[in-house]
Amino acid sequence: MERRLAIKQVLFLAGGIILLPSCLRQEGKASVKLKNLDVSLNQEEVLADLSEMIIPKTDTPGAKDLKLHLFVLKMLDDCYGPKDQQVFMQGLDYVSKLDPAARQQFIFDANVKKPNLHEDGYNFFQMLKERTIGGFLNSKYVMSKLVIWELVPGRYNGYFPVKASI
Amino acid sequence: MVISLLKQAFEIMANLNIDSVKQRTFDAIVIGSGISGGWAAKEFTEKGLKTLVLERGRDVNHITDYPTTNKYPYEFDHRGELTFAIKQENPVVSKCYAFREDAMHFFVKDKAHPYVQEKPFDWIRGYQVGGKSLLWARQTQRWSDLDFEGPLRDDFAVDWPIRYKDIAAWYSYVERFAGISGNKDGLAELPDGDFLPGFPLNAVEDHFKLAMNNKYGNRHVISARCAHLSQPKQIHFDQGRVKCQNRNLCQRGCPFGGYFSSNSSTLPWAKKTGNLTLRPFSVVESVIYDDRLNKATGVRVVDANTKEVIEFYAKVIFVNAAAINTNLILLNSKSSRFPEGLGNDSGVLGKYVAFHNYSARINAEYDGLKQFTTDGRNPAGGGYIPRFRNLLKQETDFKRGYAAGFGAYRNADSDTSGIGTALKSQLLTKRLGPWKVGSHMMGETIPKVSNYVKLDEHKKDAWGIPQLKISVDYDDNDAKMKKDYVEQLSEMFTEAGFKNIQVDDSPQAPGLDIHEMGGVRMGNDPKTSMLNKWHQLHSCKNVFVTDGACMTSTSTQNPSLTYMAFTARAVDYAFNEMKKGSL
Numbered sequence: 001m002e003r004r005l006a007i008k009q010v011l012f013l014a015g016g017i018i019l020l021p022s023c024l025r026q027e028g029k030a031s032v033k034l035k036n037l038d039v040s041l042n043q044e045e046v047l048a049d050l051s052e053m054i055i056p057k058t059d060t061p062g063a064k065d066l067k068l069h070l071f072v073l074k075m076l077d078d079c080y081g082p083k084d085q086q087v088f089m090q091g092l093d094y095v096s097k098l099d100p101a102a103r104q105q106f107i108f109d110a111n112v113k114k115p116n117l118h119e120d121g122y123n124f125f126q127m128l129k130e131r132t133i134g135g136f137l138n139s140k141y142v143m144s145k146l147v148i149w150e151l152v153p154g155r156y157n158g159y160f161p162v163k164a165s166i
Numbered sequence: 167m168v169i170s171l172l173k174q175a176f177e178i179m180a181n182l183n184i185d186s187v188k189q190r191t192f193d194a195i196v197i198g199s200g201i202s203g204g205w206a207a208k209e210f211t212e213k214g215l216k217t218l219v220l221e222r223g224r225d226v227n228h229i230t231d232y233p234t235t236n237k238y239p240y241e242f243d244h245r246g247e248l249t250f251a252i253k254q255e256n257p258v259v260s261k262c263y264a265f266r267e268d269a270m271h272f273f274v275k276d277k278a279h280p281y282v283q284e285k286p287f288d289w290i291r292g293y294q295v296g297g298k299s300l301l302w303a304r305q306t307q308r309w310s311d312l313d314f315e316g317p318l319r320d321d322f323a324v325d326w327p328i329r330y331k332d333i334a335a336w337y338s339y340v341e342r343f344a345g346i347s348g349n350k351d352g353l354a355e356l357p358d359g360d361f362l363p364g365f366p367l368n369a370v371e372d373h374f375k376l377a378m379n380n381k382y383g384n385r386h387v388i389s390a391r392c393a394h395l396s397q398p399k400q401i402h403f404d405q406g407r408v409k410c411q412n413r414n415l416c417q418r419g420c421p422f423g424g425y426f427s428s429n430s431s432t433l434p435w436a437k438k439t440g441n442l443t444l445r446p447f448s449v450v451e452s453v454i455y456d457d458r459l460n461k462a463t464g465v466r467v468v469d470a471n472t473k474e475v476i477e478f479y480a481k482v483i484f485v486n487a488a489a490i491n492t493n494l495i496l497l498n499s500k501s502s503r504f505p506e507g508l509g510n511d512s513g514v515l516g517k518y519v520a521f522h523n524y525s526a527r528i529n530a531e532y533d534g535l536k537q538f539t540t541d542g543r544n545p546a547g548g549g550y551i552p553r554f555r556n557l558l559k560q561e562t563d564f565k566r567g568y569a570a571g572f573g574a575y576r577n578a579d580s581d582t583s584g585i586g587t588a589l590k591s592q593l594l595t596k597r598l599g600p601w602k603v604g605s606h607m608m609g610e611t612i613p614k615v616s617n618y619v620k621l622d623e624h625k626k627d628a629w630g631i632p633q634l635k636i637s638v639d640y641d642d643n644d645a646k647m648k649k650d651y652v653e654q655l656s657e658m659f660t661e662a663g664f665k666n667i668q669v670d671d672s673p674q675a676p677g678l679d680i681h682e683m684g685g686v687r688m689g690n691d692p693k694t695s696m697l698n699k700w701h702q703l704h705s706c707k708n709v710f711v712t713d714g715a716c717m718t719s720t721s722t723q724n725p726s727l728t729y730m731a732f733t734a735r736a737v738d739y740a741f742n743e744m745k746k747g748s749l
Contacts, residue, residue, distance in 0.1 A: 053585070053586060054585055054586070054589060055586075055589060055590050055593075056586055056587055056590065058587055058590060060590075062590075074243065074244070075244060075247075078243075078244060078249040078250065078251070079244055079247050079248070079249050079250055080250055081250050107585070108585065111583075111584075111585045129582075129585075133582055133589075133593065134245065135245075136593060137593060138239050138240050138245045139240055140238070140240045142594075143238060143239065143240060144238075146594055147594065147596065149238065149239060151236065151238060151413065151415075152411045152412075152413055153411065153412045153413065153542040153543050154411045154412055154542070155412055155541065155542035156365060156366070156412050156540070156541070156542040156543055156544045156545075157540065157541040157542060158366050158367060158368025158369060158371065158372075158538075158540050158544070159368065159369050159538050160538060160539050160540055160541035161537060161538065162536065162537050162538060162539055162598065163537075
């Protein structure tokens, strides 16, 4: 009985140790746990601002409300290879160092692919925009409130009149 | 005194051993719980035979073991995508269209079960109760005599020992229970079955059907026949299954039992009889052959977790381990009578493996019929074009022919060019694009002695069983047939007024079609085949093979329905032989 208690205490302690790092997050590091990308808190904030520039809050939630920048980081961290990740980080680094006005200008320029843009910066923007859009359209908010995704359609009509559908 | 005590002890031990053997003895053993194994289990247990089903993977119970089935896209960490690490670790299975975040737990990972590729072969596997029946594409078509008579007419492989009349009633039998949706199309090359109502073609699929009828007469576009309950009957309700809800999330496992799988249908049915013993985590090492009795007596199993070796015994053994693994088990079942593998007097075991050529697709757009779109989802996937090449006589420079899938759909796309509020409103304003149409080929490949599987001499798996070496490739006939498919479908698409025709004939390795067949082929002559017309090994009559391994030729139909019918027929035969005392 005493032995069991002792084991329990040890496990409890171990659990506490495992929990510790997430409580005492390394200062200045991103708020989301990443395996491959080394993103600073500052860069995370820049990313949040950029994603909000891409999909802003209107009468419906924007990128920050939906935490799309964290989704972008999750996808970049897990679903991209080292080469793309490097490009993304170098681009993020470049854009982070621009002052806010230049940053905004860069995003607008990148969106219309102006010539002579910083290459990594442009590629970074492409990945960011694509994943922000994907995160938005696949968010719970959009899928349940704006463009409804049905889990159980229960029907099929191969001659659905178009006028009624729009 | 001491001696009598010892005697007693020996007797007790002997009895214990007898009890243990008794506990491990059944009327029938079925190796594998996939589409054909599940049917063997259902048929044997319904007939009152104590049946052991051995499954190498874990148990998967209907509904409760479908963890992703009711998830919305945003509930997946990566919204359905595979991570880079998973793709890197699984170059083979990652190529499969259904290996995605929502269903990857039902697929074998590359590293867990390695095999040797003498030539590239994408071996897609599902090691769990239900096997690939959870994951299949659910397309079901009958064979006709134009298929069974193929090898004889066109001089390849060996003659099938059966014809359509032998199997027709069994097709009906399995169709009624499994629930097959389709229309009575009245085509000699694709016999009608005992169908539930077919899923309808959509506006453009119907347009294509009509255009093909007008132009060719013998090129038919029909509603794809599939194992979905479009309108269930009492027999389906009795299985606990209800109407298909058009979710098209089938690969996750269906909580409605809307499509046929071993898990939703045959296995629970077998369990209800009280005659089923299902043993997951049982890797079959070999079938045990008794040289004195001249028959198989049981199966040697390695427990997947403990690696303990256990023997099970039965009068009859059905090998339904999925085509390639059935070959592996028989090749590894060596005895002094059969040094080259069980029943392999002919030397053809493992050879004449064939598959379906899926390596060409064709896509296009259609500007017409814009007043229509689709609403909901079609589980049948659209249309099916039965084989029309070389159907009644040889008419091309290649043997046999191909069936083709055909589907049409309209995407609601949104413009993504903007940024900020402009982009946001673009994203929420869906615009219907033009109709898009697509087709893929399903070509018959010719079984050849040079397409084989065999045991690797050195490499073993984690359970001490030799790894398989796979050497399967396309040939010149496949190349010519593919070219013809591209030409004919391009012509047909043009005829129907489709524009912007794009051919995708990027190569893919055999295996990815997941229609591997043969190696334990049927035939009349024991010198050139492994199985007789009842699916018995010619030289070991109490061992039956009714999965893809038994296929003498492949024709162009999706094969699962035929395995179901073969299995029900073979069990019926085995049961009657057992009653007569001949097995």
